[in-house]
Amino acid sequence: MKVRCINNNGMPFGLTLNKEYELLDSKHGYKIKDDFNIIRTCPKSWFSIVKEKESDNMEKTFKEVIQDKVVGHVWKQISKSSMVDRIEIKEYGPRIYLRENRKSIGFRDTIFKLIKQPVTFEEVLNSEKRCKVEHELLHEQFEYQPLDNLMYYLSYSYYENDFKQILKEGKWYLED
Structure with a gap:
């Protein structure tokens, strides 16, 4: 715990x-x-x-992936028991599609892992969700937290140029 x-x-x-x-x-x-x-x-x-939550490293079966249908999630196959190795969940108008990279699909005991997609810093600013950032200048890996806490820590811990570089070039993620 x-x-x-x-x-x-x-x-x-x-x-x-x-x-x-x-x-x-x-x-x-x-x-x-x-x-x-x-x-x-x-x-x-x-x-x-800290409540147990879905992590960035979560793994699900194909059945669980299609039950959740979270738009924007991309799943990569980690077990080699089907013809599909990647599933992307897309929204087209009122419909949600599962897009895959092959025509023939067969699933049996197939496990997929979530590939977390980065968002822009502007999306983080416009969101009320907790966020995290990854950048080569960072000394540690952050957990999801409110943006104001993260900004305070970064501005306190890094020189101005490094702080700006992290904001501009960092890979930003929002908690689901």
Whole structure:
């Protein structure tokens, strides 16, 4: 189970606000490994429990993919038991189509993995969804979080030129 730090009580180092930590024990407070891999027992009020959610690495059967039909998702086959190796869900007017790369389709115990598609920074700005960014300048990989939290962290942690470069060239993702 994971917990997210929502209050580090002014602790100058060791816990990062909005960062998720693996919960080791919850008998007397929450026992976690902090940013320096030191095991700490902290008050439960400093954390919120992270709900299990669909991850970017989710895997589904073909039946589950077509039941959900989330427009914009692209699924890549990871097991080699069918003729199709990629499915893209597209919307054309009032209809939703499954587009694949071959004419003959056969599915039996086929597993597909979600390929998360990046969006533009403008789409992130116009969305109310949580977001994350990937860029070669980033020291860590971010989880989905509110845009204002991410902007605060990036502007505080990176020089202005690097900050601008991350905004312009980063790969931005929105949480489903």
